[in-house]
Amino acid sequence: MAEIETDILVAGGGIAGLTVAARLAAEGFRVVAVDPRPTGQMPEDEGADRRTTAFLMPAVETFRRAGAWPRLVAEATALNGMRIVSAAGGTGLGPRGTSRAQGPKPRAEALFDAGELGDAPFGYNVVNTAARTALAAALAERAHARAIEGRRVMAARRRLSGAMAELDDGTWIAARLIVAADGRDS
Numbered sequence: 001m002a003e004i005e006t007d008i009l010v011a012g013g014g015i016a017g018l019t020v021a022a023r024l025a026a027e028g029f030r031v032v033a034v035d036p037r038p039t040g041q042m043p044e045d046e047g048a049d050r051r052t053t054a055f056l057m058p059a060v061e062t063f064r065r066a067g068a069w070p071r072l073v074a075e076a077t078a079l080n081g082m083r084i085v086s087a088a089g090g091t092g093l094g095p096r097g098t099s100r101a102q103g104p105k106p107r108a109e110a111l112f113d114a115g116e117l118g119d120a121p122f123g124y125n126v127v128n129t130a131a132r133t134a135l136a137a138a139l140a141e142r143a144h145a146r147a148i149e150g151r152r153v154m155a156a157r158r159r160l161s162g163a164m165a166e167l168d169d170g171t172w173i174a175a176r177l178i179v180a181a182d183g184r185d186s
Contacts, residue, residue: 006030009165009175011153012182013037015053015128018135020179022066025145026138032173033139034148035182049129054079056123063134067141071134076124082112153182 010021013035021033055063056079063069086108114122139145148167156165162176180186 003171004032004173006032006173006175008032008177008179009034009153009163009173010179010181011035011165012180012186013132013136013147013149014181014183015131015135017179017181018132018139019062019066019068020181021145021147022068022135022138022142023062025142026066028144031139031142031145032148032175033146034151034153034167034173036150036152038149051128052125053128053131054123054125055131057120060124063131066135067138068131068134071137072124072126072130075130076126078121079123079125080114080121082114082122084110084112153178 007029008021008024008031010017010031010033013021013033017033017035021031025031060069063072112122114120136147139147151167151169151171153165154168156163156178159174162174163178165173165175165178167173
């Protein structure tokens with residue numbers, strides 16, 4: 001019944017899904033990652049996603065072990081300091097996310113310098129599309145891993161020895177483990 005057999009099926013090709021897929025593939029597991037979007041770099045146009053994520057050192061180590069960090073290090077910005085602020089209620093946002101001139105006042109603030117702990121930064125800030133592209137490339141380097149783009153996992157059924165998942169094109173995938181990483185409604 002299964003058209004594809006694998007150890008691990010990852011539903012979702014965002015940063016979380018590709019991180020787990022690339023990391024497990026680096027450990028030798030057969031991995032299939034399924035996502036409705038293309039895994040490559042998004043175009044740098046007016047509508048491009050320019051958000052970034054701060055990855056602390058344990059996440060950076062995960063990227064290293066997955067084989068993605070060499071592609072990211074040149075674009076990553078070291079986090080040598082952190083400022084933690086506790087605000088006194090409210091979000092400080094006006095209608096539709098606009099800033100209010102009189103937002104909440106900080107109750108407490110703490111500044112941390114990574115240099116106080118050694119030579120390493122706390123972590124790195126990385127553009128999300130760069131992280132996704134590097135993770136997809138690391139996954140593509142593994143002979144026992146693959147990404148299926150333009151498809152969505154529609155249903156999953158548990159079996160005694162794993163699970164079966166059906167994609168939106170009718171393809172069935174048998175896996176020992178399914179990782180749901182396709183958004184908040186996963």
